[in-house]
Amino acid sequence: MSYYQIMKNIKVLSFIPLISFALLFVQCQDDDDNGNAIYQDMCNDGVKNGDETGIDCGGSCEPCAEEELFAGRYKQEDQMGRAGVNLLFNKPGLRDSLNLVVPHKMKSQFKDVFRDRLMTLDTSYTTNILGLDADQMAEMFSQDVLWVAQNGETSYNGTQVLTGRALGEDVMDANLLWIFGGPDGTKNNEDPNLISDGVPENDAPFLDTFPYLAPPF
Amino acid sequence: MKKSRIFTMVSSLGIMVLAVVLISGDHNDGPSVSGTTSDIADFYAFQAPDPNNLVLVMNTQGLIPSGTPTDQASFDEDVLMEFNIDVDNDLKEDLLIQAIKRGDSMHFFGPFSTTESSLISTIKTDIKHSVKISTYEEVYVEEANGMKFFAGPREDPFFFDKARFDSYMAGSAASGFNNPGTDSYEGTNVLSIVVELPKALLGTPATNVNPFAPGTPTYNMWVETKRKIQ
Numbered sequence: 001m002s003y004y005q006i007m008k009n010i011k012v013l014s015f016i017p018l019i020s021f022a023l024l025f026v027q028c029q030d031d032d033d034n035g036n037a038i039y040q041d042m043c044n045d046g047v048k049n050g051d052e053t054g055i056d057c058g059g060s061c062e063p064c065a066e067e068e069l070f071a072g073r074y075k076q077e078d079q080m081g082r083a084g085v086n087l088l089f090n091k092p093g094l095r096d097s098l099n100l101v102v103p104h105k106m107k108s109q110f111k112d113v114f115r116d117r118l119m120t121l122d123t124s125y126t127t128n129i130l131g132l133d134a135d136q137m138a139e140m141f142s143q144d145v146l147w148v149a150q151n152g153e154t155s156y157n158g159t160q161v162l163t164g165r166a167l168g169e170d171v172m173d174a175n176l177l178w179i180f181g182g183p184d185g186t187k188n189n190e191d192p193n194l195i196s197d198g199v200p201e202n203d204a205p206f207l208d209t210f211p212y213l214a215p216p217f
Numbered sequence: 218m219k220k221s222r223i224f225t226m227v228s229s230l231g232i233m234v235l236a237v238v239l240i241s242g243d244h245n246d247g248p249s250v251s252g253t254t255s256d257i258a259d260f261y262a263f264q265a266p267d268p269n270n271l272v273l274v275m276n277t278q279g280l281i282p283s284g285t286p287t288d289q290a291s292f293d294e295d296v297l298m299e300f301n302i303d304v305d306n307d308l309k310e311d312l313l314i315q316a317i318k319r320g321d322s323m324h325f326f327g328p329f330s331t332t333e334s335s336l337i338s339t340i341k342t343d344i345k346h347s348v349k350i351s352t353y354e355e356v357y358v359e360e361a362n363g364m365k366f367f368a369g370p371r372e373d374p375f376f377f378d379k380a381r382f383d384s385y386m387a388g389s390a391a392s393g394f395n396n397p398g399t400d401s402y403e404g405t406n407v408l409s410i411v412v413e414l415p416k417a418l419l420g421t422p423a424t425n426v427n428p429f430a431p432g433t434p435t436y437n438m439w440v441e442t443k444r445k446i447q
Contacts, residue, residue, distance in 0.1 A: 066342050069319060074297040074443035076336040077255040078247065081439040083375070086246035087382075096247040102334055103301075103439060104308035130429070143308060145437040146262055147427040148271070150416060154263040161429040166263040167274075172377040191392055192385070197378040198398030204372045210265075211367035211411040212272060213374055216353055217283035217404050 076100055081144035083156075083171040088121075088179065089114045089141045098144070107142050114138040121179055122188070128178045129185040130161065137178070167206050167213065172197060242375040244279035244402075254278060254293035255442040258407045259375050262438050265413050270363075273300050273314070273414070275440045276407035279373060283404050287352040290370055292318040292408055295445040297338060300412065302328065303437035306423040309334040315341065316368070316410050322347045323368030323410060328418055338443050365413040373407045376400045 042050045043061035051059030054068030078099050080086075086095045091113055101109055115138035119125055127133050132140065147162050148154060154164025157174035165171060173196050180194040181187050188194040204214035242259035245251035258279030265272045275298055281290045297317050301310035314327040317340065324347045326340060348359035351369025359366045378398035384390035419436065426435035 066345075070317065070324070070340040070342050072339070072445050073447050074338045074340075075446045076338075076441055076443045077253070077296075078243070078250040078257045079439055079441040080243040080246075080257045080260045081437075083242045083259060084377075086243065096249045099247045099250060100336060102309075102336065103303075103437070104334065106308075145303065145308065145439045146260060148262045148436045148438050149264075149427070149430060150419075150422055150434040150436065151268075152264070152433065154271075160433070162427055163430055163433065163435070164263045165261050167261055167374050170376075188393070193393040193396065194385070196396070197381065197394045198396035199376050199378050199400045202372075202374050202376050203400055203403045204374075206374070208266070210272075210358060210365045210413055211274075211356075211371070211409070213274065213409055213411065214372035215356075216281075216370040216372055216406040 079144075081146045082141065083165065084175050085141055085144050088175055089117055089138075091117055103143060103145050106144055107139060110142040111138045114142045118179060122194075125179075127183045129181055129183065130178055131183075132178070168202055170200055173200075242276075242279070242377075244375070250442075255296045255444055257440060257442055258373065260438075260440045261374070269417070270413050270415055271419070273412045273438070274409060275300065275316075276371070276373065276375075276409050277442065278408045279375075279405065280402070281370065281373075281406040281408070283406065284353075285370075285406065287370065290406070290408060292323065292350065292368065294318050297340065297443045297445070298410060299338065299441045299443065300328075301439050301441060302419060304420055304422045306426050306435075306437060308437060312419060313341070314412060314414075318350065318368075322349050323366070325366050325410075325412065328414065336443075337446075338441075363415045364418075365411075367409070367411040369409065370406050371409040373402050373405045375402050377402065 043056050046056065048055045052061055053059055054064040054071060057064035057068050086098055090098050090110070094113060098110060115134050118134050118137055125134055128137065146165055149160065149163035153160040154166060156162060156165045156169045156171045176197065177185055177195045206212055206214055244258045245256060250256045256278055258276040261274040263272055278290065294317065297315060300314040302312040303309060304311040310331055312328045313331045314325060316323055316325045324345055326342060326345055329341055329344055346359060346361050346364060346366055348366040348368055349357040351357050351367065353370055378394060379401035381390055381394050381398055385393055422434045422436045424434055425431050426437065427433065
């Protein structure tokens with residue numbers, strides 16, 4: 001390579017940093033004042049962008065159709081069938097887990113846990129006033145759904161047992177009786193008293209008409 | 218004693234106090250949902266005064282103190298609430314009623330048939346009824362197609378001496394419960410949704426579900442809360 005050629009290459013190369021440096025001052029300035037065109041683009045581009053609340057709708061675009069207002073996917077965080085199940089029958093470390101298992105898979109995952117817990121609560125448990133042994137209790141409560149009769153009485157511990165759950169029922173006393181009360185419901189009735197918490201009713205009267213629950217305090 | 222040590226002790230005490238917050242019914246039953254807007258407090262299902270109807274109640278966000286301003290005790294637009302109804306006793310929901318807040322209203326969907334049985338839901342908007350969310354002062358009820366709808370703050374209908382039960386479990390109340398006991402939920406409120414609907418909308422369920430009433434056609438019902446993920 002001749003001296004002339006070397007000098008020429010150096011000259012060309014020296015432009016690269018110069019051009020790069022100059023590019024730093026180039027801005028993409030939005031001064032073309034065609035907001036309407038941008039608005040129309042945003043509201044027709046098939047993606048949720050800008051201040052849109054749905055795809056190409058809401059915000060500064062046209063209002064969303066109903067499907068958009070309620071669109072999205074929702075992931076489970078809590079669930080409940082019968083009262084007190086997670087507190088009474090589940091092991092403390094597994095309470096979040098039970099909330100995230102669908103009912104048809106609960107028995108396989110929680111029946112043994114519940115039976116162990118029952119035998120921890122009452123180490124001499126045999127059967128209860130419902131005639132259920134530890135295995136049957138664990139099976140029933142580990143499938144945490146509320147049975148609700150289509151017709152007639154709907155009560156947790158009324159004449160027709162476990163046919164629903166009405167307001168005002170002392171469901172926790174029922175659970176305690178079934179866990180601690182033994183075959184005739186008299187076990188653990190004093191020192192310790194474990195079959196009734198001494199709170200027999202709600203602290204406000206219910207309504208005779210819809211929505212039935214008492215007004216807030 | 219070093220400040221950091223005192224701080225640790227005070228914090229631990231605080232956490233211990235938090236740990237005995239009142240789980241029961243279903244209030245604060247799992248550490249992850251405890252105190253959040255998706256925490257279910259209770260579920261009730263019973264025959265209405267009109268024996269053709271059933272009433273379904275889901276209470277959430279328990280232990281709201283008396284007199285809490287409405288804007289500090291409100292439903293979450295990101296939390297979907299569902300009543301699940303299993304008709305054929307396979308423990309998978311056959312019918313769903315969904316409810317979610319938008320603006321000042323609670324929107325109810327269903328009951329509609331579903332074949333999904335998973336931890337993920339989408340909202341099915343075909344059958345919709347809306348009711349303005351009640352406040353501490355004003356009650357709003359919507360009636361349509363034989364159904365009634367309510368959403369808003371209510372007195373917590375649950376009662377239990379939860380504190381004494383916790384003490385017994387912790388080994389510091391050997392004599393068990395007192396008589397009378399102390400209602401740990403006295404004077405507190407919940408956020409409720411209530412639906413009354415004709416039984417005819419649910420169809421006839423299976424028998425041999427409840428061993429104590431084997432001949433009675435019986436639904437399996439449960440409630441769920443789900444949070445928006447996308």
